Amino acid sequence: MPLNLLWRGLRPGINRRRWLPDTPALKRRYDVVIIGGGAHGLAAAYYLATRHGVKDIAVIERGWLGGGNTARNTAIIRSNYLTPEGVEFYDLSVKLYRGLARETGINLMYTERGHLTLAHTDAALRTARWRAEVNQHMGVDSRLVYPDEIARLCPQLDLSDRPHLPIMGALYHPPGAIARHDAVAWGYAHGAARAGVEIHQGTEVTGIDVAGGKVQGVKTSRGRIGCDAVIQAVAGSSSRVAALAGFKLPIKTIPLQACVSQPLKPFLDPIIVSSSLHAYVSQSSRGELVMGGAVDPYPLYKQRSSLDFMERLVADILELFPFLGSVRMMRQWAGIADMTPDFSPVMGPTPVEGYYLDAGWGTWGFKASPAAGLTMAELVATGRTPEVIRPFGLDRFSNLRQVGEKAAASVGH
Amino acid sequence: MGGRVGEWAGTAKWFQEMKLITCPLNGPRNASEFICGGPVKAAPPPDAPDRDWADYLFLEDNPAGRVREWWCHLPSSYWFIVERDTLTEEILDTYPADRLVGGAAS
Numbered sequence: 001m002p003l004n005l006l007w008r009g010l011r012p013g014i015n016r017r018r019w020l021p022d023t024p025a026l027k028r029r030y031d032v033v034i035i036g037g038g039a040h041g042l043a044a045a046y047y048l049a050t051r052h053g054v055k056d057i058a059v060i061e062r063g064w065l066g067g068g069n070t071a072r073n074t075a076i077i078r079s080n081y082l083t084p085e086g087v088e089f090y091d092l093s094v095k096l097y098r099g100l101a102r103e104t105g106i107n108l109m110y111t112e113r114g115h116l117t118l119a120h121t122d123a124a125l126r127t128a129r130w131r132a133e134v135n136q137h138m139g140v141d142s143r144l145v146y147p148d149e150i151a152r153l154c155p156q157l158d159l160s161d162r163p164h165l166p167i168m169g170a171l172y173h174p175p176g177a178i179a180r181h182d183a184v185a186w187g188y189a190h191g192a193a194r195a196g197v198e199i200h201q202g203t204e205v206t207g208i209d210v211a212g213g214k215v216q217g218v219k220t221s222r223g224r225i226g227c228d229a230v231i232q233a234v235a236g237s238s239s240r241v242a243a244l245a246g247f248k249l250p251i252k253t254i255p256l257q258a259c260v261s262q263p264l265k266p267f268l269d270p271i272i273v274s275s276s277l278h279a280y281v282s283q284s285s286r287g288e289l290v291m292g293g294a295v296d297p298y299p300l301y302k303q304r305s306s307l308d309f310m311e312r313l314v315a316d317i318l319e320l321f322p323f324l325g326s327v328r329m330m331r332q333w334a335g336i337a338d339m340t341p342d343f344s345p346v347m348g349p350t351p352v353e354g355y356y357l358d359a360g361w362g363t364w365g366f367k368a369s370p371a372a373g374l375t376m377a378e379l380v381a382t383g384r385t386p387e388v389i390r391p392f393g394l395d396r397f398s399n400l401r402q403v404g405e406k407a408a409a410s411v412g413h
Numbered sequence: 414m415g416g417r418v419g420e421w422a423g424t425a426k427w428f429q430e431m432k433l434i435t436c437p438l439n440g441p442r443n444a445s446e447f448i449c450g451g452p453v454k455a456a457p458p459p460d461a462p463d464r465d466w467a468d469y470l471f472l473e474d475n476p477a478g479r480v481r482e483w484w485c486h487l488p489s490s491y492w493f494i495v496e497r498d499t500l501t502e503e504i505l506d507t508y509p510a511d512r513l514v515g516g517a518a519s
């Protein structure tokens with residue numbers, strides 16, 4: 001071994017710069033237990049500890065930190081939704097994302113690329129116009145553009161009348177961004193741990209103790225924990241964990257698949273979504289094309305990828321960018337999405353007192369991580385539901401007050 | 414036609430990976446010819462309160478394991494019952510819907 005390496009290795013403190021402390025022993029009791037160590041659970045822990053001084057928190061994660069859908073998502077961040085409720089909520093997240101690298105001290109590689117939702121039919125154009133109106137009303141930068149301007153924003157798109165469905169226009173959302181998904185989870189984990197939060201990886205929640213309608217604690221694979229409050233943030237496992245607490249959710253668990261190509265020289269600036277073709281693509285900072293579409297056709301808890309998906313997706317992408325025909329695919333994978341009937345989340349109190357829900361994130365929840373964490377933290381710390389998430393309560397289904405976001409969330413995540 | 418696909422499945426690896434569903438009317442067909450219509454569940458009585466109807470429409474058991482669902486073979490518009498495992502993606506059984514009400518099995 002070269003001497004200078006040996007010398008560096010033996011210097012005191014070399015191993016001290018760890019991102020996270022070792023998993024500590026489980027205590028018998030915490031003020032708050034957070035189930036799920038994805039970006040949502042970690043963000044909630046971070047904001048509870050840093051904004052509300054609630055530091056006696058255990059984040060309980062079955063697998064490893066950020067290894068669920070957070071690790072599998074295609075990292076698109078935007079706020080050009082359809083409903084005023086949705087736009088307001090997601091725009092809060094965009095604002096938090098903009099300052100998050102500085103706040104957590106970790107480079108999230110947050111880059112605003114611009115986001116184009118292509119319309120290939122009259123109906124899609126009508127939806128785009130509707131979204132633009134709502135977005136502008138809510139102060140979000142978003143407008144309708146036509147092929148001449150699309151050609152300037154993304155000259156690589158096939159704007160001719162050759163494709164089966166030629167491009168008629170698009171909803172253009174300049175703040176549309178992508179970020180490094182692992183960094184978001186690690187940034188929150190690091191910040192939370194520094195503020196005193198315990199993160200328990202490799203620990204599964206196997207039961208919820210409820211007595212007198214109030215949560216008393218959780219059973220885990222490493223023993224029982226007592227607590228005053230629980231936040232459930234387990235995405236694809238939402239129905240299974242809620243069943244442990246004794247209630248049902250308006251959720252179906254359905255795989256969402258994605259894939260990346262071999263790395264190419266940077267050529268694609270904006271994020272391109274086509275709801276008519278059910279496909280979207282962006283180019284990552286290391287040059288890979290990151291591609292995906294809508295969820296699979298039926299509910300499933302298996303995180304498998306399929307040839308059907310790949311064939312359909314590639315055919316659609318080639319309609320948009322015919323010159324990609326000889327590009328090789330590198331990886332294909334799936335996550336399991338907790339889909340709601342109206343494509344909006346389910347957040348807030350539940351039938352069990354002290355048990356709070358952060359679920360229904362389907363295919364759209366990565367961008368929501370900061371706003372969901374911030375508002376769930378406020379809810380748990382104050383006992384009051386923040387206005388911005390009030391429309392997303394579990395009771396909206398029995399009150400017949402759904403927040404329909406399908407037109408803005410089913411393909412472009 | 415469906416039967417022939419089934420015979421080849423034993424010999425070619427990539428064919429085994431193609432998802433087949435055995436329609437009680439049409440035999441084994443590619444899964445892309447079907448749609449899933451959701452779980453078999455009892456509807457509330459017509460005069461039940463809105464709340465019961467909302468729960469019936471929106472709340473799901475969404476289990477990880479065995480489910481019993483309505484499926485439709487689209488080209489023939491034929492609705493039937495599929496029992497499958499949502500953890501392993503195995504199709505466990507398919508049969509005509511009349512078996513649900515104790516009618517003649519296929």
Ligand SMILES: Cc1cc2nc3c(=O)[nH]c(=O)nc-3n(C[C@H](O)[C@H](O)[C@H](O)COP(=O)(O)OP(=O)(O)OC[C@H]3O[C@@H](n4cnc5c(N)ncnc54)[C@H](O)[C@@H]3O)c2cc1C
Nearest residue numbers: 036038039040062068069070073074076205335365366367
């Ligand atoms: C392919 C794909 C692409 C996507 N693209 C986008 C996108 O571009 N933009 C966007 O905004 N969203 C996107 N999403 C959605 C997004 O990934 C999710 O909504 C989001 O990551 C949810 O975050 P989370 O922290 O709630 O869940 P997760 O990251 O899934 O974390 C939940 C954690 O809970 C743990 N858990 C489950 N059960 C238990 C238990 N019993 N005990 C302990 N721990 C448990 C799991 O191990 C997991 O780590 C995409 C999803 C997929 C699958």
